[in-house]
Amino acid sequence: MSTPYAKLPGWVEYGLIPLINLAVAFLVAGLVVLLVGENPLEAAYHLINGAFGRGEYIGFTLYYATTFIFTGLAVAVAFHAGLFNIGGEGQAYVGGIGVALACLWLDQTMPWYVVFPLAIVGSAFFGALWAFLPGWLQAKRGSHIVITTIMFNFIASSLMVYLLTRVLKPLGSMAPQTRTFAEGGQLPKLDWLLSIFGLNIGTAPFNISFLLALAAAFAVWLLIWRTRLGYEMRTMGHSPSAARYAGISESRITVIAMMISGGLAGMMALNPIMGEQFRMQLDFVQGAGFVGIAVALMGRSHPGGIIPAAILFGVLYQGGAEIAFEMPSISRDMIVIIQGLVILFAGALENMFRPAITRAFAARGQRAAAVVQTKGA
Amino acid sequence: MNNIAIELRGIDKSFGLVHANRNINLRVRKGTIHGIIGENGAGKSTLMSILYGFYQADNGEILVDGKPVSIRDPNAAISVGIGMVHQHFMLVENFTVLENVMLGAEDSQILNKGIAKARQELKRLEKEYALEVNPDALIEELPVGLQQRVEILKALYRRADILILDEPTGVLTPAEADHLFRILGQLKAQGKTIILITHKLREIMAITDEVSVMRRGEMVATRTTRETSVEELAELMVGRRVLLRVEKGESNPGDVKLAVQGLTVKDSRGVTMVDTVSFEVRAGEIVGIAGVAGNGQSELLEAIAGIRRAASGTVLLNGKPVDVTGNADPAELRDRGLAHVPEDRHHVGLVLKFEECENAILGYHHDRRFANGMFLNIDAIRKDAEEKIAKYDIRPPNARLRTANFSGGNQQKVVLAREMERDPDVLIIGQPTRGVDVGAIEFIHKRIIEMRDQGKAVLLVSVELDEIRSLSDRILVMFAGRVVGERSPEATEGELGLLMAGVEGRKEAAE
Numbered sequence: 001m002s003t004p005y006a007k008l009p010g011w012v013e014y015g016l017i018p019l020i021n022l023a024v025a026f027l028v029a030g031l032v033v034l035l036v037g038e039n040p041l042e043a044a045y046h047l048i049n050g051a052f053g054r055g056e057y058i059g060f061t062l063y064y065a066t067t068f069i070f071t072g073l074a075v076a077v078a079f080h081a082g083l084f085n086i087g088g089e090g091q092a093y094v095g096g097i098g099v100a101l102a103c104l105w106l107d108q109t110m111p112w113y114v115v116f117p118l119a120i121v122g123s124a125f126f127g128a129l130w131a132f133l134p135g136w137l138q139a140k141r142g143s144h145i146v147i148t149t150i151m152f153n154f155i156a157s158s159l160m161v162y163l164l165t166r167v168l169k170p171l172g173s174m175a176p177q178t179r180t181f182a183e184g185g186q187l188p189k190l191d192w193l194l195s196i197f198g199l200n201i202g203t204a205p206f207n208i209s210f211l212l213a214l215a216a217a218f219a220v221w222l223l224i225w226r227t228r229l230g231y232e233m234r235t236m237g238h239s240p241s242a243a244r245y246a247g248i249s250e251s252r253i254t255v256i257a258m259m260i261s262g263g264l265a266g267m268m269a270l271n272p273i274m275g276e277q278f279r280m281q282l283d284f285v286q287g288a289g290f291v292g293i294a295v296a297l298m299g300r301s302h303p304g305g306i307i308p309a310a311i312l313f314g315v316l317y318q319g320g321a322e323i324a325f326e327m328p329s330i331s332r333d334m335i336v337i338i339q340g341l342v343i344l345f346a347g348a349l350e351n352m353f354r355p356a357i358t359r360a361f362a363a364r365g366q367r368a369a370a371v372v373q374t375k376g377a
Numbered sequence: 378m379n380n381i382a383i384e385l386r387g388i389d390k391s392f393g394l395v396h397a398n399r400n401i402n403l404r405v406r407k408g409t410i411h412g413i414i415g416e417n418g419a420g421k422s423t424l425m426s427i428l429y430g431f432y433q434a435d436n437g438e439i440l441v442d443g444k445p446v447s448i449r450d451p452n453a454a455i456s457v458g459i460g461m462v463h464q465h466f467m468l469v470e471n472f473t474v475l476e477n478v479m480l481g482a483e484d485s486q487i488l489n490k491g492i493a494k495a496r497q498e499l500k501r502l503e504k505e506y507a508l509e510v511n512p513d514a515l516i517e518e519l520p521v522g523l524q525q526r527v528e529i530l531k532a533l534y535r536r537a538d539i540l541i542l543d544e545p546t547g548v549l550t551p552a553e554a555d556h557l558f559r560i561l562g563q564l565k566a567q568g569k570t571i572i573l574i575t576h577k578l579r580e581i582m583a584i585t586d587e588v589s590v591m592r593r594g595e596m597v598a599t600r601t602t603r604e605t606s607v608e609e610l611a612e613l614m615v616g617r618r619v620l621l622r623v624e625k626g627e628s629n630p631g632d633v634k635l636a637v638q639g640l641t642v643k644d645s646r647g648v649t650m651v652d653t654v655s656f657e658v659r660a661g662e663i664v665g666i667a668g669v670a671g672n673g674q675s676e677l678l679e680a681i682a683g684i685r686r687a688a689s690g691t692v693l694l695n696g697k698p699v700d701v702t703g704n705a706d707p708a709e710l711r712d713r714g715l716a717h718v719p720e721d722r723h724h725v726g727l728v729l730k731f732e733e734c735e736n737a738i739l740g741y742h743h744d745r746r747f748a749n750g751m752f753l754n755i756d757a758i759r760k761d762a763e764e765k766i767a768k769y770d771i772r773p774p775n776a777r778l779r780t781a782n783f784s785g786g787n788q789q790k791v792v793l794a795r796e797m798e799r800d801p802d803v804l805i806i807g808q809p810t811r812g813v814d815v816g817a818i819e820f821i822h823k824r825i826i827e828m829r830d831q832g833k834a835v836l837l838v839s840v841e842l843d844e845i846r847s848l849s850d851r852i853l854v855m856f857a858g859r860v861v862g863e864r865s866p867e868a869t870e871g872e873l874g875l876l877m878a879g880v881e882g883r884k885e886a887a888e
Contacts, residue, residue, distance in 0.1 A: 227751050231735070231742050238728045244684055245717070245725045246740035247708025 008361060014305065018298065018346060020353050022312075025345035029338040036329055043323050043330065050322020051315040055194050057322075059204025062190075063271070065307075065314030066206075069213040070268035071292025072310050073220050074127075074261045076301035080224050081257035082237035087134060087149025088265040089289025090156030094130040095266020097160075098122025099273045100168060100178050100280040103185030110184045112274075119270055120212070127266015128259040130156060135258030139251030145258070153289070164282055177281040187274045207275035209267075216264060217303035223260070233257050265289060294339075297347035309346075316342065381443065382407040382539055382570040383428075383459075388437035390423055397423040399594045401437070405539075405587075410561060410571045412581040412602070415591030416614055416814035421574050424591070425541050428572075429461045430454040441539070460532025464544045466524050468516045474527050475499060475512040478534050495534070502533050506563055521669075522553035529560065540564065541572045546580060550669045551842065551874035558584045576815075578607045579843075590614055615816045625826045628850040631660035633696075634834035635681070635803045640690030640701070642676045650676040652858035653690070658803065663825065663835040665849030665866075667842055669877050673858035674838045675720055678807050681836070682717040683707040684725075695802055711740055716796035720807030720838070726792040729781040733771070734762035736780050737795050765794040770820070786817030793821060797828060804828055805836040810844060822848060842873060 030040035051061045071088045078085035102119040134148035164176040187208050191201040224230040236243040236253050243250060272284045291313055298312070299305030320335035381404050388401040397420045405411045415421045426432045428439065430448040438445050441457045448454050454461070468477050479495040499512050510526050519527070525545060532540055546554040561571055561584060573585060581588050582602060589599040590613040598613050635658040642651035651673045658664045668674050679685035681692055683705030692699040694713055699705050719725040727736045738747050738758055747758050762776035769790045771783070780788060789809070796804065809825065810818045825848055829835050839845050845852055852864045854876040862876045
């Protein structure tokens with residue numbers, strides 16, 4: 001009939017199934033480790049220890065997670081409106097301009113809490129601008145957003161090379177980057193947050209933009225499920241024909257959803273620029289825009305799922321680096337394979353085990369029903 | 378001598394938690410027409426899909442000519458002599474009749490040999506069963522009735538002895554349906570066995586020998602058609618007595634609420650779908666638009682509702698013009714008192730993945746009652762949805778349930794409740810009871826009459842001629858985009874049928 005799979009309880013849908021998918025991904029990853037002649041258990045130990053073993057490691061894990069929360073939310077917001085924004089990478093990159101301009105302008109005269117709000121606005125503005133153009137092209141000209149956002153990633157890359165080598169680079173410097181910001185352009189670390197749990201942050205760049213990411217996640221939840229705009233976006237995402245029927249303007253929603261998405265992607269730039277390097281460097285995004293797609297997929301475009309998914313990818317980044325360091329025969333590329341497996345099983349193949357699980361629950365449901373019947377008789 | 382063509386024993390099938398078929402037993406005698414009726418979602422289609430190999434039964438066995446068979450896929454079904462004519466034809470539009478008939482049964486790598494053989498065989502079949510159709514005609518140029526004939530030929534070409542027809546008359550004019558029934562009679566006379574799936578009781582009574590009734594996945598009864606009645610079958614289908622006739626008083630038309638003048642609508646390829654249509658709908662009357670599906674009714678409704686841009690013409694709502702040729706905004710039209718129940722509730726009227734209460738505000742989400750500034754007022758929305766659920770007896774009564782999990786009838790009630798409870802001046806309704814179970818049809822018809830009696834102007838489009846005739850105060854018949862005639866609801870079915878087929882209308886237009 002029309003719904004081949006009946007509805008499962010929430011804890012199965014959002015808890016058990018993702019966990020099984022994740023477990024299978026790690027099993028297969030273990031096999032890969034076995035194939036290169038290393039001990040998978042040892043690799044697993046380094047992964048977990050590298051991500052959680054010390055306060056410093058946890059700090060790094062959460063630093064990466066912060067980045068992925070922003071880009072994951074960006075993909076999710078567009079996705080709710082039925083738009084596949086692959087341009088998070090470029091939008092985050094261009095968003096960096098907003099952060100850099102705010103810092104370069106005020107870092108020597110103002111404290112961070114004055115610069116930070118300006119940098120937030122700046123990053124969101126430039127990110128939104130970079131998403132506005134593909135959104136507008138889709139709305140007015142019908143240019144497909146998947147194609148245009150990919151193209152805009154390349155344009156962003158070239159634009160930033162130009163800016164960082166010609167415009168924003170201090171005179172006489174050889175490196176394609178801005179000058180290092182003074183104290184006003186440096187975000188405070190969240191060492192106090194970790195010390196509550198008795199952890200020492202060490203050199204980890206875990207900073208206040210993590211709290212901004214959590215606030216953004218809540219704001220996205222509010223937007224999608226509690227506002228009229230979010231309702232219109234979801235209507236269009238599920239059924240453009242129903243949206244037309246309801247008098248919802250497709251072009252308006254396309255442009256607005258893309259700008260919100262781009263704004264969120266742009267805010268990602270705050271974390272590495274103001275939180276870690278205190279300057280804008282070439283290629284500071286480092287693929288986080290693309291990881292955001294996987295995070296949104298795994299988190300089912302729900303902020304409540306995106307945060308744990310972002311932390312998982314933080315673990316893979318931080319713990320993965322540790323594996324590569326401790327086990328020389330496992331290269332950095334192997335880590336990418338493991339990440340790829342997680343994306344494959346948790347994203348693309350997420351329905352693989354669903355029929356079997358549904359059957360198991362159907363059998364359980366029938367037994368329960370039978371018990372009720374015999375009791376009734 | 379075994380005279381059972383096909384027998385099902387204890388067929389059981391579940392999809393996850395949905396038990397679609399429960400322990401189905403069925404015997405179809407050779408050389409008979411066996412009807413299977415049931416409400417939407419009763420499990421008819423699932424059962425036939427099992428018979429044709431689309432699904433595998435969880436339990437039970439199928440016997441053809443007394444021998445147990447395993448039907449793993451449609452090819453296996455064909456090899457035991459089961460052919461199927463689908464509700465939505467499975468034809469390649471830009472192939473000829475001959476090419477379609479032999480598709481998948483080419484018999485050799487080199488087409489020419491096969492074509493010659495197929496042409497011969499097709500001729501023989503045409504003669505034997507009186508199924509004339511030009512083998513070299515392109516499918517897309519054939520009328521629907523002939524396309525269906527090609528589907529039947531396809532099955533016969535594959536030497537089917539048992540033919541399953543799934544809702545075959547849904548797309549046909551009354552005359553075409555009659556012709557189909559004559560063909561089925563012919564096939565029966567030649568010894569073929571026919572299983573006819575339908576929800577139209579009249580068809581069952583007209584041509585079947587035996588009829589089985591399904592309800593909620595179970596086979597509840599089998600009757601000899603001669604010994605049963607429409608009333609008994611309806612009761613078996615629904616599980617309780619149903620009122621088949623709609624009771625309504627005289628209409629009391631008032632002012633013109635909706636006036637359509639010279640409306641022309643073209644599709645994306647520039648083909649004229651609605652051709653200079655003019656009519657008026659007054660307060661307190663129901664104007665029905667009859668016609669075979671695809672004669673411009675859908676486009677007419679969409680243009681009036683502001684979803685589709687018209688090429689020319691004017692529409693007046695409450696005496697004021699609607700910008701149908703420019704940027705008519707459905708949201709603005711709602712504010713001006715137009716409510717619209719679209720033909721396609723799955724893709725247009727509802728968002729199936731939404732919770733019921735979210736669909737209950739679709740199009741009205743800007744309403745002050747449902748919004749505080751930019752935020753939605755979730756409490757008010759849920760409370761309002763629960764009131765409508767109670768008033769329209771929507772089941773299950775759960776405003777948080779996903780809309781896809783409601784039955785067709787209950788989904789339609791969600792749309793109707795939303796549009797009717799807004800107290801509109803003009804209500805336009807497309808296919809109010811398509812895919813809706815008999816019990817809900819009764820309720821929906823009553824509500825439409827109530828709207829009329831409250832002084833609303835109602836414009837009704839339906840491909841169910843019975844529905845149009847029993848609800849409307851005036852009937853307009855559309856054919857090829859034009860209104861070809863206006864009749865009173867007392868007009869005979871034959872008269873309307875001729876208009877719908879474009880026969881009478883052309884004469885009338887010429888005069």
